[in-house]
Amino acid sequence: MEPTQSISALRAAMKSGTLTSTALVEQCLARIKAGDGELGAWVSVDVGGARADAERADKELARGVVHGVLHGIPIGIKDIVDVVGTVTGAGSALRMKLEAPAARDATLVAALRRAGGIIIGKTVTTQFACFDPALTRNPWGADRTPGGSSSGSAAAVAAGMVPAAIGSQTGGSITRPAAYCGVCGMKPTFQTVPLDGVIPVAPSLDHPGPITRTVGDLRVMLQAMTETACVESELPAMSHLKLGRLRHFFEDRIDPQVRDALDATIERFVSAGATMVDIDVPSEFSDVLLHHRRIMATEAALWHRERFRNHRDDYGPRIASLLEEGLGTSLADYSASKAHQLALTKAMAALFQHRIDALLTPAAIGPAPDATTTGDPCMNSPWSYTGLPTVSFPIGLSTERLPLAIQLVGPHRHDWQLLNVAEVCERLLPPVA
Known part of the structure; x- marks a missing residue:
């Protein structure tokens, strides 16, 4: 099996004995070695550490010992997050020269390890997780941005170099790179994932979160990051869902191709039984x-x-x-x-009182622009601002064959329910390839 398979499929193959963690790690390392010279997704790769951890995971599995939902699965970590023994460079050449290696793992990295995850390396971030583009390229087109600031994490997952990676978002730095690179991203509710050991941009806006190839894998990653022992994953029927389409602020800003793809996607949801209502954004927008x-x-x-x-x-x-x-x-x-942030957060909470399961917006205003920019985060910043959970996944391709994506927004602290809704919706769509 390849790293392009879902985490669930990889775990099942390991359990059945048709795949080992060692083989999976070697496939990831081979893909990184073959492709990262052009892609530029990785700051560093811990070849020896990953191999040793994979060998240990295989021996434990042979004895019937499984540490958690990521047992034997390789993960990439955005380089604003501390990983013991490596410098957290944050896209700064000076930090890479002067900073000492991290003395301990960030809380979220320690949680991933306890869930059995193997930290294969550090992925590229824009400088201090802000707006100056990194050298990373988009796997769908070398002249296009992979987005930012989680540039390397999204590109590495899209290129099949790793099944999952950690990103972070202060404006749109998980959702937008995932959208541009044709993969899935989740920004959990604010303060769901600890920020200890993560270099901040703005502490009242910062959200660590996962980037994966499927919505189901986002669930697995969030379970590991939050050390949630058991997650209710029964999926609702589409006929039971009430979805809200946000107009004006969002759709006034988007490329016509995105609007067409969004219309077609929503038509699929409605045809499958979902109730769709148009919703005006609060005045604070x-x-x-x-x-x-x-x-x-x-x-x-x-x-x-x-x-x-x-x-x-x-x-x-x-x-x-x-x-x-x-x-x-x-x-x-x-x-x-x-004060405005608090007012809008309260207004959004009131909006969800109308029993909306999720709000729908584009994940980005258009396909990935050129590599001189990381793209416009306006579709995503309101949700980092209000702290509401979001999930994004691909819905089609532009005329230039670049990914387009949708973003689902849920109520505060309804992360697992939002993942359920997103997974039901994702299953109605054909693969983007």
Whole structure:
């Protein structure tokens, strides 16, 4: 079997004895060696550590010992997340030179290991998980961005170099790369996954989350990351679902190809029995992007203040601009933005009182743009701002044969229910290839 198979299929093959973790890790390492010179998805690969962990996983499985839902499965980790013994470079050349290797795993990495996951290496991030494009290329087109900031994680999964990887999102840094690279992404509810050992962008907006090839694999990864022992996974019938299509703010901004793909996808859902209603966004959406950026800039500037003063030349132009904005923001303006954030969060909670199972929006305004940008996060930033869970998955291809994706949004703390809805919807769609 190949790393392009789902985690569930890989686990079943290991259990039946038709696949070993060692064989799977070797396949991943071979794909990385063959393709990463052009793709540029990896900062570092722990060849020796991954092989040793795979051998240990195989011996344990032979004795009937299974550590968890990721036993023997290789995982990539975005390089803003601490992995013991490796430098957390965060896309900074200076950090890679001066920082000591991490003394311990980030909390989420430790959880992945306890679930049996094998950390195969660190994936590329844009600098400090912001807007300056990394060198990573999109597997669907070398002249296209893979998105950011979780560029390497999305590209590595899409290229079949690893079954799953960890990303993080402050604006749209899980959903957008997953959409551009034709894979699945989940931004859990805010504070579902611990941030200990993760370099922050803006602590009140930061969300770690998984990138995988299927929605079902997002469930497995979230279960591992949150150390949830048992997850109810009974899927609802489409005829029992009430879905809300958000108009105006979202659909006023999108490429016509995305609108056509979204229309066709929604028609499939309705034909399968789902109830679809159009929903207007709350009035607070008119200023959401302004306030989101202000909070992001202010909190990022607070963390980077001293370093930015001392090492200004280590920062790319886009993150430098963001930090300068943040340094110039008054406490009154920041407080006004935090008040707006709370108001919109409450308005979204009220909207879900109408028994909507999930809201539907495009995952990105269009297919992946060129590699001089990481793309526009406007489809995603409102959900990082309000902390609501999102799941994205591919729904088709553009005329240039680049992936297009949908984003489902659920109520606060309804992550598992949202995954159920997303998996039912995903099953109605043909594979994107």
